[in-house]
Amino acid sequence: MRKLAVVLGLLALACGSSPASSAPPTIDVFAAASLTDAFKALGSSFHGANVRFNFAGTPTLLTQIEQGAQADVFASADTTNMDRLRADGFAVGDPKVFAHNQLEIVVAAGNPKGITFLSDLAKPGVLYISAGPTVPAGKYAAQALAKAGVTVHPRSLETDVKSVIAKIELGEADAGIVYTTDVRAAGTKVTGVPIPDADNVVATYPIVEVKGAKNSAAAAAFITFVLSAEGKAKLATFGFQ
């Protein structure tokens, strides 16, 4: 019986009913994969709460929230997925747009395949990959290709934009279309090829508090911080507009 008491005691400890204390609250921010570096920086300069991040492809995050994951803030890389969150009744108030982004072709460092235009992606011998059609980056890439009148079949539909960059860095694929901010974040390991404005697509990033947030006040404060001049300036250093 004593052993059982020990086991139950450990269980109680593991369940951790934390008593009220003066420690700062913790919020869970679900953010699009393309926001990884920028939001980590924002999180460390935000003092209203400890911010824990969950970065993934936007539709993955949406599914997690729909299936009951505990989230306080949702930052999407497009309005379509944000609209779905609202339609499902998981948004508190109206989402606010906090950043814009543009697309760029990403190729191996030094551009060994000599890619200059979107149409080069369709050349034989160029292994092009994209994010999946439900991932904002994949959808935007398809739009840019359509605008340029280029037909190219991706060899893989990755689950988020960072996987596209990773496969290019590893040399497994020759080219992809990602956000300019991703190319910047990858540094010298890849090279970016600009896409002309006429073919480019502007990505819109909305942010909202998630219904059932365990710390509504801190979630709202974090959103205010992201939208503040300081937040915008920080985002700008990562290439967001």
Place this chain on the structure above:
Amino acid sequence: MRREKAPLWIGLLAALGAAFFIIPLIGLVVRTPWGIAARSLTSADTLEALKLSLIASLSSTALALVLGVPLAWVYARVDFPGRSVVRALTTLPMVLPPVVGGIALLLAFGRRGLLGSWLAMVGVSLPFTTAGVVLAETFVAMPFLVLTVEAGLRSMDRRYEDAARTLGARRWTVFTRVTLPLIAPSILAGSVLCWARALGEFGATITFAGNFPGVTQTMPLAVYLLLETNPEGSFVLSLILLVVSLLVLVGLRDRWLGLGAA
């Protein structure tokens, strides 16, 4: 077996343990929209994923048989230095996170990999191809076949082989006419286990082979991605995989448990 009554606490915890496995399965069955099940099953995307999964998992089982049975034979019969180390390394994928296996495969067979860069010179590229899927599935699933066949070889009665040799049979003849038929049940059990594991492979596949419908998007990948766009559809596909796994388990029940004791 001597039967006894379970003490209250053991009984309760055991019931909790069993419920932990059973409740998710019930959840899947209850939440599957049977009305659209037939439609989801016969949709072009599902059929494509199903077809690819069957082709890839059967190919990897065939590959595992060709390479795995000889490997099992060597492990069971030949004493060579470092045998236990090699054996441990080749069974590692059973406990290795599959995504780690996928990364390792990229570093070996990717375009810039150890062997992949040589393959690239002759124009062979494995990532993003169905061959890549087969490779990833074989990597993860073959150890199940090797271990099962090795157990069969160790527990078989070797006097039959001795008798055949005394009667003048060559070693190859002994292997094909005596050994193989004797361990056929183990080979079958190992193949089914290997096939089931290959069918369910996810991590190594998406990491090494990527994801494209009809080429590298197998059932588990389709299930995972469908959850984001059409949850009901993913429930239906999950149920199919569940039924297949259940059939494998029921079919293997006696044989598997018998081998487990070997």
